[in-house]
Amino acid sequence: MKAAVLNKIGARFEIEDITVDEPRGAEVLVDVKGSALCHSDLSVSQNDYGHPMPAVLGHEVAGVVAAVGPLVGGLRPGDKVVGCLTGFCGQCEECVSGQIWMCARPGAAARGDDLPPRLSRAGTPVTQVSGLAAFAEQMLVHESNLVKVHDDVPLVQAALLGCGVITGAGAAINTAKIRFGDTVAVIGCGGVGLSTIQGAALCGAAQIIAIDTAESKLELSRRFGATDTVLASKDDAVNAVLDLTGGKGVQHSFEVVGSPGTAKQALSMLRRGGVAYMIGMQRPGTELVIDPFADLVLRQRSVHGVYMGSTNFKKDIPHYAQLYVQGRFNLDDLVSQTIGLEDINDAYDDLQAGRVIRSVIAF
Ligand SMILES: [Zn+2]
Numbered sequence: 001m002k003a004a005v006l007n008k009i010g011a012r013f014e015i016e017d018i019t020v021d022e023p024r025g026a027e028v029l030v031d032v033k034g035s036a037l038c039h040s041d042l043s044v045s046q047n048d049y050g051h052p053m054p055a056v057l058g059h060e061v062a063g064v065v066a067a068v069g070p071l072v073g074g075l076r077p078g079d080k081v082v083g084c085l086t087g088f089c090g091q092c093e094e095c096v097s098g099q100i101w102m103c104a105r106p107g108a109a110a111r112g113d114d115l116p117p118r119l120s121r122a123g124t125p126v127t128q129v130s131g132l133a134a135f136a137e138q139m140l141v142h143e144s145n146l147v148k149v150h151d152d153v154p155l156v157q158a159a160l161l162g163c164g165v166i167t168g169a170g171a172a173i174n175t176a177k178i179r180f181g182d183t184v185a186v187i188g189c190g191g192v193g194l195s196t197i198q199g200a201a202l203c204g205a206a207q208i209i210a211i212d213t214a215e216s217k218l219e220l221s222r223r224f225g226a227t228d229t230v231l232a233s234k235d236d237a238v239n240a241v242l243d244l245t246g247g248k249g250v251q252h253s254f255e256v257v258g259s260p261g262t263a264k265q266a267l268s269m270l271r272r273g274g275v276a277y278m279i280g281m282q283r284p285g286t287e288l289v290i291d292p293f294a295d296l297v298l299r300q301r302s303v304h305g306v307y308m309g310s311t312n313f314k315k316d317i318p319h320y321a322q323l324y325v326q327g328r329f330n331l332d333d334l335v336s337q338t339i340g341l342e343d344i345n346d347a348y349d350d351l352q353a354g355r356v357i358r359s360v361i362a363f
């Protein structure tokens with residue numbers, strides 16, 4: 001099958017033929033229909049996070065089940081599914097209490113060393129980054145990486161549910177548990193940030209301040225529920241948020257850019273007792289300087305790291321899909337363009353230049 005292969009860190013993706021094994025045990029072979037270009041795969045392709053090369057990336061994905069292994073219980077060929085990188089064991093304390101995104105043994109979804117690799121090229125193993133490897137015509141994954149969705153959801157839009165949407169909306173709904181009437185600021189209005197805004201709106205936040213350096217993204221943010229916008233290339237984001245909140249600051253700030261400067265801003269724009277949620281993928285080794293007394297103790301603020309929007313995706317992704325079908329959840333405006341697999345490098349250039357929210361590879 002064809003896949004976009006990363007042969008070394010910092011290289012472009014190359015379209016190559018690789019071999020995918022058959023599903024064994026609780027594995028599922030999926031015909032990929034929509035595979036979105038998330039910003040974090042760009043980070044993984046440019047910075048060394050320790051993944052052996054060659055590798056196939058891609059983790060925002062939806063498709064149709066092609067074949068199942070003998071131990072698969074909940075899925076059948078023909079089912080529409082969304083993939084999620086939080087594969088889980090189902091046995092540990094976190095899993096049995098419903099917190100599958102914190103699973104103590106996420107490696108349980110990987111294939112054991114006693115078996116041949118799921119992906120290979122001329123007999124050499126090819127790494128499945130995030131356990132999915134969705135920049136390919138097919139993907140072979142553990143059942144715990146998939147969830148079935150409503151038949152009426154188009155799979156290009158459904159792909160976004162697997163990472164960006166649950167990461168953003170989940171941070172607002174599950175992690176921050178925003179209450180009716182709360183005040184919110186979101187720094188960075190790409191796919192994740194817009195989803196955070198949409199999640200905050202679903203929770204009934206009174207004020208949702210969108211912050212970005214691109215006017216086009218701020219304009220788009222209003223379609224997801226932003227009540228105010230700040231153009232950070234023109235105005236100082238912290239001062240602007242203080243101005244918009246009568247000098248108080250917000251109760252919840254979300255850092256979705258992944259830079260130490262915006263992380264510090266997220267903390268500085270909080271009102272007394274507020275929480276800054278760190279979502280953006282910071283470069284490995286990045287340090288954030290915090291004055292514990294002035295920044296945290298005196299103002300009773302805190303900083304909270306968020307992974308995958310604290311989402312039990314098996315439960316929440318079907319809910320989001322249902323809301324979309326009911327016309328109550330916007331996925332359409334997150335899809336900037338559909339592309340072919342061979343367009344992946346150009347589309348990542350578009351993402352890096354801020355020209356698109358999401359490009360989705362349609363198969
Ligand atoms: Zn577990």
Ligand SMILES: [Zn+2]
Nearest residue numbers: 038040163164
């Ligand atoms: Zn992602």
